[in-house]
Amino acid sequence: MAVTEIKPYQTVNDQTCGWIHTIPPAPRFPCLEENKQVDWVIIGAGFTGLSAAYRIAELNPDDSIILLDAEQAGKGASSRNSGYIVDITLNDGGSTLADEQTQLAKSQLNRAGMDLLRQRVEQYNIPCDWDESGKFHCASDRRNIPKLKNFEGFLERAGLEHQVWRKDKLNERLGTSYYQHAVQTKSGILVNPAGLINGLVQNLPESVELYEQSPVLQIEQGEVIRLTTAKGSISADRVIVAVNALMPRNGFKANRVFPLTLTASMSRPLNPAEYESIGKPQPWGVLSASSMGATVRFTNDHRIMVRNTVEWWPSLTMNPDELTIRRQRNLSGLRRRFPDLTNLDFEYSWSGNVCISRNSKPVFEKATNNLFLAGCYNAGGIAMGSLFGKLIVDYALNHESNELTQVLNQEKPTIIPPRPFFDIGLQTRLAFNRFMGRAEA
Numbered sequence: 001m002a003v004t005e006i007k008p009y010q011t012v013n014d015q016t017c018g019w020i021h022t023i024p025p026a027p028r029f030p031c032l033e034e035n036k037q038v039d040w041v042i043i044g045a046g047f048t049g050l051s052a053a054y055r056i057a058e059l060n061p062d063d064s065i066i067l068l069d070a071e072q073a074g075k076g077a078s079s080r081n082s083g084y085i086v087d088i089t090l091n092d093g094g095s096t097l098a099d100e101q102t103q104l105a106k107s108q109l110n111r112a113g114m115d116l117l118r119q120r121v122e123q124y125n126i127p128c129d130w131d132e133s134g135k136f137h138c139a140s141d142r143r144n145i146p147k148l149k150n151f152e153g154f155l156e157r158a159g160l161e162h163q164v165w166r167k168d169k170l171n172e173r174l175g176t177s178y179y180q181h182a183v184q185t186k187s188g189i190l191v192n193p194a195g196l197i198n199g200l201v202q203n204l205p206e207s208v209e210l211y212e213q214s215p216v217l218q219i220e221q222g223e224v225i226r227l228t229t230a231k232g233s234i235s236a237d238r239v240i241v242a243v244n245a246l247m248p249r250n251g252f253k254a255n256r257v258f259p260l261t262l263t264a265s266m267s268r269p270l271n272p273a274e275y276e277s278i279g280k281p282q283p284w285g286v287l288s289a290s291s292m293g294a295t296v297r298f299t300n301d302h303r304i305m306v307r308n309t310v311e312w313w314p315s316l317t318m319n320p321d322e323l324t325i326r327r328q329r330n331l332s333g334l335r336r337r338f339p340d341l342t343n344l345d346f347e348y349s350w351s352g353n354v355c356i357s358r359n360s361k362p363v364f365e366k367a368t369n370n371l372f373l374a375g376c377y378n379a380g381g382i383a384m385g386s387l388f389g390k391l392i393v394d395y396a397l398n399h400e401s402n403e404l405t406q407v408l409n410q411e412k413p414t415i416i417p418p419r420p421f422f423d424i425g426l427q428t429r430l431a432f433n434r435f436m437g438r439a440e441a
């Protein structure tokens with residue numbers, strides 16, 4: 001019988017995520033302190049795990065389901081991200097016909113995930129500042145404009161709704177003169193991610209029992225899988241592992257995927273004079289033309305969020321001093337864009353982890369007859385994680401669909417070099433990309 005021993009769980013989430021602080025406090029759920037027997041266990045209560053729970057309840061309403069989270073449900077990357085429900089991405093490339101087809105196929109999956117989320121937001125009336133105004137792909141460095149033009153050509157050929165923005169109109173729309181050029185894709189959605197995931201946690205189907213602060217410490221595989229937590233245990237017929245960036249730490253896919261740690265900061269709301277001084281723009285979301293450039297949001301309540309760091313940070317968490325250093329980098333991104341908002345500072349700074357594979361492919365697989373894995377969305381998992389959570393259940397229950405076939409036919413993540421070669425290679429690559437993208441940070 002295979003036994004996966006997981007290292008003692010170390011808290012990853014800081015308590016300073018701006019999105020979480022701008023929504024009402026979420027109700028808490030108990031820690032698992034019993035021995036239980038159920039049909040399903042889902043490990044990880046983020047977008048993937050929650051979507052899996054909803055899907056099991058939909059297809060097999062009589063099945064018993066336990067959803068476990070090591071910390072507070074939904075308060076990991078699912079609350080800490082930049083809140084773009086992505087329709088289509090720029091940085092995947094898209095220069096050959098084959099690349100474009102891959103990008104389009106991925107976009108169709110993203111849209112399927114987006115539709116699932118839209119349905120739930122409407123059904124449960126989830127307050128999350130859902131905004132269908134799209135997203136701006138921007139360049140501040142003129143050298144990046146050809147990349148945007150290439151993207152524009154791709155959107156044109158694919159018949160995807162978009163708008164090109166030249167400097168003057170763009171500056172007026174965003175309230176900053178920092179950017180030179182933008183392509184706005186019209187079907188992306190902006191949200192407060194903490195509001196969205198919190199709404200999904202609160203409306204979980206009745207057949208789902210949720211336990212928080214209950215990290216799984218050991219998995220004994222067999223016909224029935226036995227999971228051990230610090231104060232309890234569960235025997236389950238089927239288990240879904242939905243821990244994304246924590247896969248390697250939990251003993252899964254350590255030679256195929258790796259986490260990167262990002263930090264973001266969010267300002268207080270602009271006061272009326274400050275808002276007026278930047279031309280009273282509507283809310284917006286900007287993604288950079290450079291993979292190492294800044295992601296910036298202007299929120300419904302007139303806050304500015306900046307995320308412009310990406311690091312290989314094996315501990316996966318940052319202490320207050322480490323966050324203070326990153327906050328300075330976030331602040332210089334804010335100052336470059338809004339030099340006249342001299343009194344505006346950040347109220348919150350936080351870190352979060354994304355899961356990356358070398359070839360940007362996700363994990364979606366049956367590890368054994370009754371143990372399933374879904375994750376590694378390469379920094380775009382709100383829609384994709386929601387879809388994968390649904391499809392991993394369909395896979396377990398042999399519920400066929402075109403989307404499932406498409407996901408099963410995708411390439412798998414390629415092997416990564418062993419450490420310390422991996423660390424050296426990755427640090428060098430990140431430093432190079434950071435240098436190349438410095439004008440967009």
Ligand SMILES: Cc1cc2nc3c(=O)[nH]c(=O)nc-3n(C[C@H](O)[C@H](O)[C@H](O)COP(=O)(O)OP(=O)(O)OC[C@H]3O[C@@H](n4cnc5c(N)ncnc54)[C@H](O)[C@@H]3O)c2cc1C
Nearest residue numbers: 044046047048070076078081082084216244352380381382
């Ligand atoms: C700063 C930042 C910005 C981002 N921006 C975007 C964006 O704009 N758009 C987008 O689509 N994506 C974005 N992402 C990525 C997105 O947040 C993730 O892809 C998504 O949250 C993945 O969801 P998940 O449910 O798979 O994983 P997670 O949200 O990470 O959930 C996994 C859960 O597993 C739990 N867990 C781990 N180990 C155990 C264990 N042993 N036992 C029990 N539970 C365990 C964790 O506590 C966690 O709650 C961003 C991420 C970050 C960090």
